[in-house]
Amino acid sequence: MSKPFLRVRTIAKKELVEFVRDWRTILAILVIPLLMFPLLFILFPLLLASEAAELEAIEVDIVVQSDSIPEELGLLFENATLNIVYEPLPELEFLSTPDGDQERLRNGSIDAILRLQMNDTILEYAVLYLSTSEQSLEARSRTFDALGAWEQNETVRRIDAAGLDANQTLDPLRWNGDIAQSDVATQGEQAGMALSLFIPLV
Incomplete structure (x- = not known):
């Protein structure tokens, strides 16, 4: 040797x-x-x-600035646990321009400002918020949820009004069967894969 x-x-x-x-x-x-x-x-x-x-x-306070608001959207806001104050919409070139409202957001007197205006058949909007405030982010999130629900309902209503089937029009691609059955990996293999992702971190 x-x-x-x-x-x-x-x-x-x-x-x-x-x-x-x-x-x-x-x-x-x-x-x-x-x-x-x-x-x-x-x-x-x-x-x-x-x-x-x-x-x-968390209770969040939102100012809605609009000259008119769809009735269904108003109901969605009420159900979204938002404390809402309505104000007239100021004259703005773009709804997202703070235009002096940033101070109210910064001092915490309100958590978000939603601006809405109807442009022909389109409801235009902007949400002003303070990204460094958890409460303001939550207000923005709840506002988006309500707006998203209204948009979905309004889309279905307009499709139905045009004589189309909303389900087929909005969902032309669909999964057939149980999605869980499509993965042929065993639970042990899946657990091993998950574990292998963490091992390099140790």
């Missing part, structure tokens, strides 16, 4: 003995991942659910 190989073998043996003797290394390699991964999978969804519940409980 050559001397270089003996040296490598001796050094490797020494390192292995030190590695086994160091209980902290073994703990870090074996125990910490075994504890960390279950905690991540259990605590992370709980934290997200808690955050969502906290946001839902």
Whole structure:
């Protein structure tokens, strides 16, 4: 056996003995991942659910600036747990121009401003908000939800009024069958894949 190989073998043996003797290394390699991964999978969804519940409980104040608002949209706003104050729409070239309203958003007296104007058959809008305020972001999110629901209902209404089938017109591409059956990977393979994504982080 050559001397270089003996040296490598001796050094490797020494390192292995030190590695086994160091209980902290073994703990870090074996125990910490075994504890960390279950905690991540259990605590992370709980934290997200808690955050969502906290946001839902927040009361947000919104100013709606508009000369006229569709009745259904007004009802959607009322159901979206928004404290709404209506104001006339100021003269603006673009609805997204703050035009002096930024101070009300910055000082927290209101959380968002929704501007609406009817342009022929199109309802144009802009939402002014403060991106550094969690409450303002929540107000913006709830406003978008209400606007999205109104847009969906209005789209269906207009399609029906044109004599078309809204379901076929808006959804021409559909999945057939159970989407869960299309993945042929076993649960073990899926778990292994998920675990392999976290292992490099350790």
